[in-house]
Amino acid sequence: MKLSSKQIRYLRGLAHHRSPAVTLGAQGLTPAVLAEIDGALVHHELLKIKLSSGDKSARHQMLERICEVTQATAVQEIGRMAVVFKPGVKSSIALP
Template identity: 45%
Template sequence: MHLTTKQKQFLKGLAHTLRPVVQLGANGLTEGVVAEIENALNHHELIKIKVPSDDREEKALIMDAIVGETKAHKVQTIGHTLVIYKASDEPKISLPRK
């Protein structure tokens, strides 16, 4: 599934009021953190993740790894915050048509 620009804009609007559900710690991206992100995605579908890193390249690599590991869609990044979306088996968010 590919998200259209209209669908991404819709998800950005929904994500605006959300608080980060997962925050990476000093150990970085571990299997436990990925499992927690998966659980949050299954429960919420749309989540924010805080990636505190001073190095831009490292932060981008971590965010890309999160998207790749979870097979979610990257909606947006703002500073240290990543917004991702993954539809669950029983969708809670109805996306606008393409």
């Protein structure tokens, strides 16, 4: 899903006060973690994820993999925090 800059700004504002729902550990991106992220996206639609430590390119690849597998859209990536969005069937978040 392609988001406009206005929609991205809106989603970043909503995600700002949220705590990370999923934290990736030393194991990295396992199938179980991907399933947990997908389930959390179905329930919450907007998700903040704390990525495991590593270099910037590795974290970016993790985020791309998460978005690819879950069909979500990356909203923001700052340091070890990432925000992804996947609208639900009955979306509780109304985008501007």
